[in-house]
Amino acid sequence: MSTFLGMPAPPPRSPYGTGNLRGDRAFPRAAHDGLGNGQLRRNLGRATGTIRAKRLDVTGELPDWEALREAGSAIKTDAMNRLPELLEQLEREVTERGGTVHWARDADEANEIVARLVRATGSDEVIKVKSMATQETGLNEHLESVGITPYETDLAELIVQLAHDRPSHILVPAIHRNRDEIRQIFLDRIPGVDPGLDNVPAHLAAAARRYLREKFLTAKVAVSGANFGVAETGTLAVVESEGNGRMCLTLPETLITVMGIEKVIPRYQDLEVFLQLLPRSSTGERMNPYTSLWTGVTPGDGPRDFHLVLLDNGRTAALADAIGRAALNCIRCSACLNVCPVYERTGGHAYGSTYPGPIGAVLTPQLAGMHAAKDDPNNSLPYASSLCGACFDACPVKIDIPSLLVELRHQHTERTGVTPERLAMRAAAAVMRRPALYTAAQKASGLGRVIAGRDGTISRLPPPLSGWSDSRDTAAPPRETFRSWFASEEGTAALRAAAAEHDAATRGGHGTTAPGGDHDEEDAT
Amino acid sequence: MRIGLFATCLGDTLFPDAVKATAILLTRLGHDVVFPPDQTCCGQMHINTGYQREPVPLVRGFADGFGDASIEAVVMPSGSCAGSVRHQHRMVADRYGDAALRAGVDAVAAKTYELSELLVDVLGVTRVGAYFPHRVTYHPTCHSLRMLRVGDKPLRLLRAVEGIDLVELPGADSCCGFGGTFALKNAETSTAMLHDKTASIAATGAEVCTAGDSSCLMHIGGGLSRIRSGTRTLHLARILAATRTTPDVLTEATA
Numbered sequence: 001m002s003t004f005l006g007m008p009a010p011p012p013r014s015p016y017g018t019g020n021l022r023g024d025r026a027f028p029r030a031a032h033d034g035l036g037n038g039q040l041r042r043n044l045g046r047a048t049g050t051i052r053a054k055r056l057d058v059t060g061e062l063p064d065w066e067a068l069r070e071a072g073s074a075i076k077t078d079a080m081n082r083l084p085e086l087l088e089q090l091e092r093e094v095t096e097r098g099g100t101v102h103w104a105r106d107a108d109e110a111n112e113i114v115a116r117l118v119r120a121t122g123s124d125e126v127i128k129v130k131s132m133a134t135q136e137t138g139l140n141e142h143l144e145s146v147g148i149t150p151y152e153t154d155l156a157e158l159i160v161q162l163a164h165d166r167p168s169h170i171l172v173p174a175i176h177r178n179r180d181e182i183r184q185i186f187l188d189r190i191p192g193v194d195p196g197l198d199n200v201p202a203h204l205a206a207a208a209r210r211y212l213r214e215k216f217l218t219a220k221v222a223v224s225g226a227n228f229g230v231a232e233t234g235t236l237a238v239v240e241s242e243g244n245g246r247m248c249l250t251l252p253e254t255l256i257t258v259m260g261i262e263k264v265i266p267r268y269q270d271l272e273v274f275l276q277l278l279p280r281s282s283t284g285e286r287m288n289p290y291t292s293l294w295t296g297v298t299p300g301d302g303p304r305d306f307h308l309v310l311l312d313n314g315r316t317a318a319l320a321d322a323i324g325r326a327a328l329n330c331i332r333c334s335a336c337l338n339v340c341p342v343y344e345r346t347g348g349h350a351y352g353s354t355y356p357g358p359i360g361a362v363l364t365p366q367l368a369g370m371h372a373a374k375d376d377p378n379n380s381l382p383y384a385s386s387l388c389g390a391c392f393d394a395c396p397v398k399i400d401i402p403s404l405l406v407e408l409r410h411q412h413t414e415r416t417g418v419t420p421e422r423l424a425m426r427a428a429a430a431v432m433r434r435p436a437l438y439t440a441a442q443k444a445s446g447l448g449r450v451i452a453g454r455d456g457t458i459s460r461l462p463p464p465l466s467g468w469s470d471s472r473d474t475a476a477p478p479r480e481t482f483r484s485w486f487a488s489e490e491g492t493a494a495l496r497a498a499a500a501e502h503d504a505a506t507r508g509g510h511g512t513t514a515p516g517g518d519h520d521e522e523d524a525t
Numbered sequence: 526m527r528i529g530l531f532a533t534c535l536g537d538t539l540f541p542d543a544v545k546a547t548a549i550l551l552t553r554l555g556h557d558v559v560f561p562p563d564q565t566c567c568g569q570m571h572i573n574t575g576y577q578r579e580p581v582p583l584v585r586g587f588a589d590g591f592g593d594a595s596i597e598a599v600v601m602p603s604g605s606c607a608g609s610v611r612h613q614h615r616m617v618a619d620r621y622g623d624a625a626l627r628a629g630v631d632a633v634a635a636k637t638y639e640l641s642e643l644l645v646d647v648l649g650v651t652r653v654g655a656y657f658p659h660r661v662t663y664h665p666t667c668h669s670l671r672m673l674r675v676g677d678k679p680l681r682l683l684r685a686v687e688g689i690d691l692v693e694l695p696g697a698d699s700c701c702g703f704g705g706t707f708a709l710k711n712a713e714t715s716t717a718m719l720h721d722k723t724a725s726i727a728a729t730g731a732e733v734c735t736a737g738d739s740s741c742l743m744h745i746g747g748g749l750s751r752i753r754s755g756t757r758t759l760h761l762a763r764i765l766a767a768t769r770t771t772p773d774v775l776t777e778a779t780a
Contacts, residue, residue, distance in 0.1 A: 386704025389671035409575030467712025472747030482541035
């Protein structure tokens with residue numbers, strides 16, 4: 001008897017309505033808030049500017065930086081190409097070393113698995129070290145809904161959690177907050193905090209430390225993320241700056257790690273590449289202060305019970321698509337956010353997803369889809385870029401984000417059918433493919449001179465062009481196109497004169513205008 | 526050298542002076558400039574907005590028009606159009622074209638250059654005999670900088686201009702916020718980027734902001750005009766084509 005495998009179907013995306021992979025407004029509308037917030041713009045401008053400069057310093061000092069990027073890209077591409085095999089190897093190795101592996105198709109399954117594991121310990125609170133995967137699944141909200149209290153221990157995550165806010169950055173979740181705002185959040189939300197707390201960063205950190213220390217020493221269960229999972233040895237890795245992560249990973253009796261399936265890398269030795277690429281790209285440091293590696297359980301040392309939850313949540317769907325596969329190479333360093341002129345002005349909330357910025361604009365629609373509904377906010381993400389290319393230059397694993405955005409835009413227009421925009425594009429192409437029509441259209445554009453009036457400037461245009469004319473003047477179209485000039489007496493005469501200048505200079509040997517041009521080697525610049 | 530000139534749709538229609546300057550400059554340097562009359566648009570606006578089916582005839586028209594073997598090089602006064610020809614036409618040909626189109630696209634892409642690349646890399650010249658006695662700042666447009674990697678070629682050309690007072694633009698490599706239809710779809714974000722760019726330009730005290738792309742200059746110039754900064758925009762080709770005997774008319778200076 002043969003097994004019925006069902007009809008072939010595309011792998012599922014992250015389900016609509018769960019987790020944090022979709023905002024409630026399209027990007028241009030959501031961006032309006034950040035753009036109008038002067039304080040946020042200043043905070044972001046200063047923070048990203050500082051990180052940008054630091055990153056350039058530390059990547060510039062490595063003679064093999066480009067080779068490292070190539071290596072990182074090659075390892076990730078290899079891992080994505082044989083993901084099923086590597087994940088099974090990882091499961092085998094973790095299990096052999098005393099850990100338990102769980103597979104979660106989506107956010108709901110992952111949240112339920114974690115809640116069940118926490119309940120089984122009899123505890124009603126967990127400490128957490130920064131984990132993008134659980135932010136993506138909305139684990140904290142789920143745990144609270146079933147009576148379990150999660151405590152974020154990463155300082156920035158703690159600030160965001162206490163403020164009932166959402167992270168605005170992959171690496172620096174509270175990048176949009178300044179120290180005065182943080183002081184106020186601590187005064188309002190940390191029980192028993194010194195009412196005389198000032199805004200000195202060391203004092204703020206000390207206040208958070210006092211609050212968290214008690215949690216570290218009493219919590220029985222911790223939830224962590226993972227930067228890398230090594231298939232060869234079953235080793236998990238977390239890279240962090242504060243040491244709070246290490247306390248989470250070593251003190252509690254039970255450790256539950258939630259890891260996106262794309263985080264697997266083949267060999268232990270591959271860490272050599274990524275531990276150089278990641279800190280330099282993300283915080284602009286040669287090495288991060290704390291790198292924790294753990295493999296299964298070790299009697300008498302660290303957690304007695306270790307669980308690894310492998311999260312799909314749309315990753316297999318992304319993997320099935322060439323564009324999505326490239327985006328899964330991301331190691332979440334946030335270098336693309338820090339160099340993005342759009343992110344710098346709007347902040348991360350405008351993207352509506354756990355993953356903001358250029359990589360988020362590619363990854364989020366891949367994981368959660370963007371075509372479920374016409375007004376799906378994720379449809380606007382591929383357009384949230386001027387395609388300036390700074391992200392591609394900064395990416396440590398060489399993800400060609402601008403090309404991926406162009407491809408996603410194409411996928412989007414292919415699925416949306418006939419829209420006014422498509423009709424306009426079709427009409428423009430139809431005119432441009434016929435030079436005679438094109439010339440007629442160019443003549444018609446001369447009408448712009450009528451709107452421009454006497455000063456030759458157009459300062460107001462009708463929608464959809466009003467977005468342009470709200471902040472930019474436009475010069476009136478000229479009387480004559482280039483092609484008509486080129487064909488005219490005047491054009492012919494001008495080019496004849498230019499050719500004559502060249503002839504005179506070459507005959508004269510050293511004309512004052514040197515139209516023959518000096519060659520590079522003669523130019524001392 | 527026999528050089529095919531692509532005016533670009535924006536250059537042909539709205540900024541003919543930049544294209545005229547390109548033709549005059551190359552002719553003055555002793556080259557034969559030809560203008561295939563059936564040319565229109567490279568299709569970049571379509572491709573970047575998400576439409577790859579519609580511009581297939583444009584891509585084909587470009588490959589046919591400039592495919593002529595007697596044309597040794599194709600030049601355009603636009604980094605972004607050169608970037609589209611070199612990097613995006615192949616994508617369109619692969620998806621909606623045939624093997625012949627792909628071959629045609631590849632052949633033309635291999636001889637396509639933005640103006641500063643043609644001058645420095647192909648023609649081997651940085652001192653073009655220009656005279657331009659004004660305070661100038663240079664904005665490296667994103668596609669010239671990152672798609673074409675023109676590097677400091679435009680600056681080397683500008684430094685060799687007689688009489689020029691070249692001042693550095695702070696934050697030069699930040700995008701001006703144009704991005705084609707990005708300026709319409711995300712008008713508010715685009716404006717925020719533009720404001721930072723025009724403020725940096727105004728702070729240099731330059732009379733002229735130059736670049737290798739009329740589109741970015743249209744955006745920047747529109748912003749400078751709105752804030753009445755007094756700084757004009759002028760395409761790089763116009764500065765390089767200005768001489769003592771035929772200076773560019775600054776009073777009409779737009780890109």
